[in-house]
Amino acid sequence: MKATSRPGFATANETNVIKTYLPSRSDGWVRVEADGTAISFRPIAAMPVTGNIGVDGMTCVGAWADTTLTYTIKAGSLKETLTLTAPSGPGCFQFGLQSEGLQVVPNPDNSISLNGPVGSATLRIEAPWMFDAAGRTSSANETAITNTPNGLVYTLTPSAEWLATARYPVVIDPTVTYSADTAVVKKTQTNTQYSPGVNTNGTTTGDYLACGALSSSEAYRSVLGYAVSFPMDCDINKAEIELYRHHALDSYGSSVTVQPYLLPSTLGWSGGITWSNVGAGVPDDATDPSFVLSAMSGSVTIDVTNIVDEWVAGDQTGHMNVLLRDVEDYGGTPTQNVVFLETDDPRNQLTVFYTPGWYTLQGNRGRTGATKNWLSYGLEGSDYTVTETSMTTTNGPDPDPALPPSLVTTPDPNNPSAIAPLVYAAIPGRKGTSQNPVYMNSRVYRVNAAGDTMAANLQGIQVTGTPVALGNTVIVTGNEVESDGDIVQGHVIRLDAMPSNNPTALTVVWDTEIPDGWIYSSPLFCPLVTEYTLREENEEDQTVYNYDGAIIVSATEGYTGFMYAKSLTTGLDVWGVVDENGALLEPPPSLDYHSSHSSPSMNRTTAYTNDASCYVNARDLVDGTNPWESSFWYDSSTVEGSISLFAGRLFYGDVNGHAISAIENQYHTGADFSWFIDDDLDSI
Structure with a gap:
């Protein structure tokens, strides 16, 4: 705040x-x-x-x-x-x-x-x-x-x-x-109760679970097991378990106060859960509030928000095991009451409200979220098909050996039921002789599940990064090259597939230039709202919001590196200060050095890239400003690789063989050194 x-x-x-x-x-x-x-x-x-x-x-x-x-x-x-x-x-x-x-x-x-x-x-x-x-x-x-x-x-x-x-x-x-996506789980594992005096190692008890204590030596605890998984980096907003009362042994009391606990996920359901590991003593790691089970209540809702949050933050292997325990069943003063819960009732469920997380891929960005958006494909027996498609450059089958074809896949919006995805490929080609090559022409391909091909020739453009594929849209980056091999300027290009208009060719929607500059990295798609300043002819400034998504690129203009944000719709700048014609008047803050082959990576708030020196640079996703007080660096070695992000940590390597890990501080104002591995792979 x-x-x-x-x-x-x-x-x-x-x-x-x-x-x-x-x-x-x-x-x-x-x-x-x-x-x-x-x-x-x-x-x-x-x-x-x-x-x-x-x-x-x-x-x-x-x-x-x-x-x-x-x-x-x-x-x-x-x-x-x-x-x-x-x-x-x-x-x-x-x-x-x-x-x-x-x-x-x-x-x-x-x-x-x-x-x-x-x-x-x-x-x-x-x-x-x-x-x-x-x-x-x-x-x-x-x-x-x-x-x-x-x-x-x-x-x-x-x-x-x-x-x-x-x-x-x-x-x-x-x-x-x-x-807020919602995950609902309506099936628990086999109902099992645990009591040192009655069921030493657990016994299947039918259609109910028992919780309470009849004496200091006869306690009942229950374990609920949920085979669940959640997207990486998601936020748990609320989680509840709803159970229904079956009956009670209530002659000695009117209710039981129950505490839920998260058990280790390594405890399996085939003999892994026993009284020795769910009943021997009182757990000390409760994170959610206790609740009261009344002998007369029909249903109970259990708050397990913190339990699910802890589960998501962990490795999520095995089952999510929730222990229910009478707070007075061990060493306390038992209420001498046992409440039995139904679990075969179809109304019983675990409901989790969560905000989807994000994960970053090289040159691409995918969003995870509701379970319905998860797709999994498998081979049944040996029934699968290999489709071979011939792809060449604009000057014959002689691509640039230093820039091999980059392929990305995306679901086909024109054929949602297709198991095979759309495949996009960007292939830089050669002009000239093998003794004196100039890599200045490229071709972009789109191949669907049926093997139908669409393509576009990019004359004078050397594509340099992995494309971003967004259904029928593909974004490529590259450089305009003269016949002598000199780079003139960088380009970010949007191409769309319009099969109904042209079944064989991709159409260039926009082509935006980086004057006197170059791009050697891949683009990144940001679906968030971005913000920029529009300077009118009267020198008045007003804030403008871009709601169409943005393409973020790491590029060099002159000899200064920048991260730019381009509108997905128009290709115009949506960070910095622009005039009424969309021309960039004031770019966002520059990188500490010129750009490299490092492609931008992003989490929910920030984009990161390495420059051609030794620095990690951060930019706010909304307006492109620098949220860090100073850029991070560990060793004064050139960095060409992209940054990998996970749980607030940044991982990258430099050209001298160092693998480096940094962690962003809690205020998001910079990063601190975590560890590194040297080029001999023996120091950490």
């Missing part, structure tokens, strides 16, 4: 996948921006309480009667918490809504979809849930959207019946999430 000069707001977080702006008081507007859209909301009838600003949000004590309002900013969500300290709090809570580029759509589950132009949920107000001081949870809240003369109003009404029996304080949690 940082102070912001934006009118009407006191603090902001502009580095996450969503931008969040908070007011100074509880009655002020809150704004959430994502993908060129925005939702703003403000509490209605709230007291003007000055907020206590923290590192990740704001707390307003007394925003309503006996109610504390808290905003907590996460990477892919804004968590709003209403803490009711006494029953005399409001019976409902209302917020004024303002949307920009979003359609507000109420859902049957009490969530609100905020749909972008194409109808997909860009933002979402999740169905609110609540829990009390006794650990009881409930989703018995009603939400409504009404259109009033003053605009849209969002009303949240918690169940008065549930609140009447609640132990205060009560926490209500409506959360705004970004592209």
Whole structure:
């Protein structure tokens, strides 16, 4: 969180996948921006309480009667918490809504979809849930959207019946999430109970799980096993397990307080889970709140957000094993009560709300997310086909041996059911004799599942990087070369396949130039909104947003290196300062040295590239500014390779045989040395 000069707001977080702006008081507007859209909301009838600003949000004590309002900013969500300290709090809570580029759509589950132009949920107000001081949870809240003369109003009404029996304080949690994909798991492993006095090593017990203790030597614990996996680098917004009560041995007590734990994923389901490793002692690593199992309750919702978050942060091998344990079953004072849970009920499920992560490939960028977007293909027996397609350069089958063909694949939007993808290839060719070659002509190919080929000749262009493939669009980079081999300028070129218009040729949509420069690296596609300054003829500046996606390239102009962002639609610059004709007047900050063969890599907030010296350079994905106080370097050796990113770490190699690892600091203002391997591969 940082102070912001934006009118009407006191603090902001502009580095996450969503931008969040908070007011100074509880009655002020809150704004959430994502993908060129925005939702703003403000509490209605709230007291003007000055907020206590923290590192990740704001707390307003007394925003309503006996109610504390808290905003907590996460990477892919804004968590709003209403803490009711006494029953005399409001019976409902209302917020004024303002949307920009979003359609507000109420859902049957009490969530609100905020749909972008194409109808997909860009933002979402999740169905609110609540829990009390006794650990009881409930989703018995009603939400409504009404259109009033003053605009849209969002009303949240918690169940008065549930609140009447609640132990205060009560926490209500409506959360705004970004592209919130949902993974639902409706099947657990075989139902198994564990008790030292009854079932020493676990026994299949039918259609229920037991949890509780009849004495200090007769305890019951249960393990739920979920065969789940999540995309790399995703953010877990909320995770819940819903189970249904079967019956209870309740003659000695009325309820059981249960604590969930994450067990090691290495414990397998074929004899790997025994009383010795789930019952011998009290675990000390609980991360989620306990909950109460009542002998009379019909269903229970278990908050396992932290458990799933820990699972995602780990290696995700094996099963996600969740242990349920009576907090007093070992060394405590057992309530002498056992509650049995049904697990064959089809309503039982683990539900996880998460924001998809990102991963980076050489020259390309793919997005992972909802399970429905994952595709896996396998060979059944020996039934597979090899398709051979002949590809040549514009001057015959004699490509540049120093620049071998680069191939990338992408799903075919014209044939979504095809198992084989589209294949794009960029082949630099030779002009002249073998004794005096000049590599200055190239050809770009597109091959579909049927082997049909489309191509484009790029006269005078030497392609130098791996293309970016985006369905029927391909982006290539290269250099314009004269007949004597001298490089004139760099080029970024978009080509589209239009089979209905021309079934054999790719069409150049735009060709943007890097004057007096060169490009030796691959382009990168950024789907986020970018920002640039438009300088009008009267010298007035205004901020302009590009919603069409951007192509990021590392290039050299003159003898200075830059990272540029070009509009996917027009090829014009969408970082820096441009004039009314789209000409770049002021580029984004330069690299520490001229560019190299290092292609840009990116995470959710930042693009990274090495330059031809020894430096790692970082640029903000939104506006191309430099978020680092200083560029990172370890050894004064030339760096030509691209950076690989994982979990906040950067990995790359230099021309002297060093493999180097750095880690970005928690404030994203620079990177620190982690380790290196020298050219003898014996020092680390």
